[in-house]
Amino acid sequence: AKKYGRNNFQVYSSDIEGLAHSDLRMEALLHEALENKEFVLHYQPQYRADTKELHGIEALIRWNNKELGMVTPAAFIPVAEETGMIVPIGEWVLEEACRQNVTWQNAGMNPLPVSVNLSLRQFYQSDLVEKIKAILTSTGLPPEYLMLEITETIAMQEDIATGILQELKTLGVKIAMDDFGTGYSSLKYLQNFSIDHIKIDKAFVNNLFTKEGRAIVATIISLGHHLDITVVAEGVETPAQVAELKQLGCHVFQGYYFSRPLPPDLLQDEWNHS
Ligand code: C2E
Numbered sequence: 240a241k242k243y244g245r246n247n248f249q250v251y252s253s254d255i256e257g258l259a260h261s262d263l264r265m266e267a268l269l270h271e272a273l274e275n276k277e278f279v280l281h282y283q284p285q286y287r288a289d290t291k292e293l294h295g296i297e298a299l300i301r302w303n304n305k306e307l308g309m310v311t312p313a314a315f316i317p318v319a320e321e322t323g324m325i326v327p328i329g330e331w332v333l334e335e336a337c338r339q340n341v342t343w344q345n346a347g348m349n350p351l352p353v354s355v356n357l358s359l360r361q362f363y364q365s366d367l368v369e370k371i372k373a374i375l376t377s378t379g380l381p382p383e384y385l386m387l388e389i390t391e392t393i394a395m396q397e398d399i400a401t402g403i404l405q406e407l408k409t410l411g412v413k414i415a416m417d418d419f420g421t422g423y424s425s426l427k428y429l430q431n432f433s434i435d436h437i438k439i440d441k442a443f444v445n446n447l448f449t450k451e452g453r454a455i456v457a458t459i460i461s462l463g464h465h466l467d468i469t470v471v472a473e474g475v476e477t478p479a480q481v482a483e484l485k486q487l488g489c490h491v492f493q494g495y496y497f498s499r500p501l502p503p504d505l506l507q508d509e510w511n512h513s
Pocket residue numbers: 283298299300311312313316325329332356357358417418441473474475476493494495496500
């Protein structure tokens with residue numbers, strides 16, 4: 240069953256199960272997908288609250304499969320994480336996002352950081368930093384134009400996270416704490432890892448007009464202000480949310496109200512007109 244979304248297909252996990260049967264088969268399918276270059280990145284713009292200018296873009300993976308159509312990450316990232324396929328897939332994402340960002344810079348676009356989501360499995364690879372360094376060198380992207388999005392689950396693996404994040408900061412890349420407040424939030428990470436961005440999870444933005452929801456969002460924004468960390472609200476869908484978030488001092492917006500994730504050519508049009 241395919242449900243047609245506004246811009247792309249939504250594929251249910253049941254479709255994937257019909258095609259894949261087992262994790263082992265799924266792993267093979269993901270292997271093929273990588274070899275056949277079936278993965279694509281879409282890019283979602285982020286806008287500054289004050290100037291309304293484009294602030295950055297987040298790379299989000301899709302699987303363009305012959306039989307299934309455009310598969311959303313929710314349907315394959317969990318299996319990719321379980322099988323370990325997220326490691327080569329994640330490496331492809333890093334390389335492709337950096338390459339695309341250089342292409343945009345060479346086309347004369349105002350340089351902006353591209354954000355890439357990292358999974359915990361990638362952090363367990365002892366050569367993560369080396370790989371990122373190699374990708375920056377081979378693509379020619381200056382490190383400050385790569386932002387790595389990590390989750391609290393990664394940050395809480397203190398033994399590995401501390402060293403790796405320190406090395407990444409030394410390399411000059413930026414770090415965003417994704418889905419902030421949904422995991423084991425610790426204020427210590429924010430301090431120890433010199434985080435550049437905090438992203439307020441869309442679940443909190445959804446609850447903005449409840450007493451508790453507003454209190455949580457206001458607290459995260461205030462924390463960002465005090466620690467000098469840029470706060471990004473995710474999943475912004477309505478003008479009322481924009482107004483309220485602005486009122487609370489949120490720095491950057493990302494969400495369907497502004498734009499859905501777009502293929503590279505459409506993102507470039509958006510960029511040209513922003
Ligand atoms: P995320 O990192 O929290 O990304 C934000 C998700 O929210 C994206 O879903 C985006 O399309 C969606 N979104 C943005 N604005 C709105 C809005 O206004 N309303 C609603 N309802 N949703 C909005 P997407 O692209 O389906 O990605 C889902 C998740 O899959 C991501 O959540 C991330 O955890 C994971 N993911 C995506 N790409 C990658 C990747 O390259 N590597 C890894 N490891 N994970 C990825």
